[in-house]
Amino acid sequence: MSILDHSSLVFQQTKNFSKNDFAIFDAQGTQVAHVETGGSTLGRMFAGARELNLFDGPGRPLLQVKDQANIGRDKMDIFDPHGQQIGRLVKRFAFFKTRITIEVLGEELELDGNPFGFNFQILGPQGQMGVVAREWSGGMNALTGKSTYSLDLAEWTNHSQRMAIIGGVLALDLIREKQERNS
Known part of the structure; x- marks a missing residue:
């Protein structure tokens, strides 16, 4: 079963100096996907994570x-596994x-509320x-830079939208x- 077949997902973030990886779980707590930080280690050390790959x-x-290099507003492009922008x-x-x-x-979808507070x-x-x-991930996880948040998708959303x-x-x-990093 694909991650796209699940309407409820929980993202468990793992951070350290040069990585920003995730484990993604379904509503029952079974891991259904993971995210790895892309790019070179040296680049991540100086510029931070600029690429994430979901498996x-x-x-x-x-x-x-x-993260596309640009001046002004941030733009992050999302690509399918064949390199096509979606x-x-x-x-x-x-x-x-x-x-x-x-x-x-x-279509333009809007993130309404407190996006940076998840x-x-x-x-x-x-x-x-x-x-x-945002969900409470426990005191030890908070101290080690791990945050947890849930994503509940409308049942009617299609795979491309998901x-x-x-x-x-x-x-x-x-x-x-x-x-x-910049503050």
């Missing part, structure tokens, strides 16, 4: 998120707040497509890490 099981790449997360500046959108299949909804033209909520939403949630973590 739908051992040796089965599903998507890749890349979406883009864009951080935009609006009056007194940051607006974050995911562009997928000609408590938000994903809204599209058809309504609420998903909800992300790939872009999952990629967008991972891209958001890259933006958050970049902000922490």
Whole structure:
């Protein structure tokens, strides 16, 4: 069964100096996917993580998120396993707040709420497509830089939308890490 067949996912983040990996679990606590930090170790040490690769099981790449070098607003591109772009997360500046959108299949999805606190909804033209909520991962995990959050997807979302939403949630973590590094 693919990660795309699950409506409820839990992301367990593992951070250290040069990696930003994840284990992804279903609602029953079974690991269904994992994320590995891409790029060179030296590059990650100086610039931080700029690429994440999601595997739908051992040796089965599903998507890749890349931080595209640009000036101004952050843009993270989301690619399928064949290298075709399927979406883009864009951080935009609006009056007194940051607006974050995911562009997928000609639609613009909005992350509404507190995206950098990992408590938000994903809204599209058809309504609420998903909800992300930070979860308590325990004191020891918090001390070692591990955070946990859940993603609940609307049952009616298709695989392409789910790939872009999952990629967008991972891209958001890259933006958050970049902000922490630059502050």
